[in-house]
Amino acid sequence: MKLFGVGDEVNHHPGDPQCPECWEEYPASCKCGGLIHAAGGDEEDEEGNVLLTTRCDKCGRSEEQLGEP
Secondary structure (H helix, E strand, O other): OOOEEEOOEEEEOOOOOOOOOOOOOOOEEOOOOOEEEEEEEEEEOOOOOEEEEEEEOOOOOOHHHHOOO
16 A cells, blocks of 8 residues: 655555544545545644644645635
8 A cells, every 4th residue: 555645754544544643533534535634743733732734645635725624
């Protein structure tokens, strides 16, 4: 299986609804039928939550680009 990148790492498993590299509660369903994977980084918001980088394994868009929460 070919891996794909989310953020700086190329270690996510496309099509795997239980991707072992995803952040908690991911992957999530994408509008296109793919799965949105997530990776955490070192940055946090004002409330101390880790900022996530997301990317769909089918269309390549992030949740922000899709207008999803």
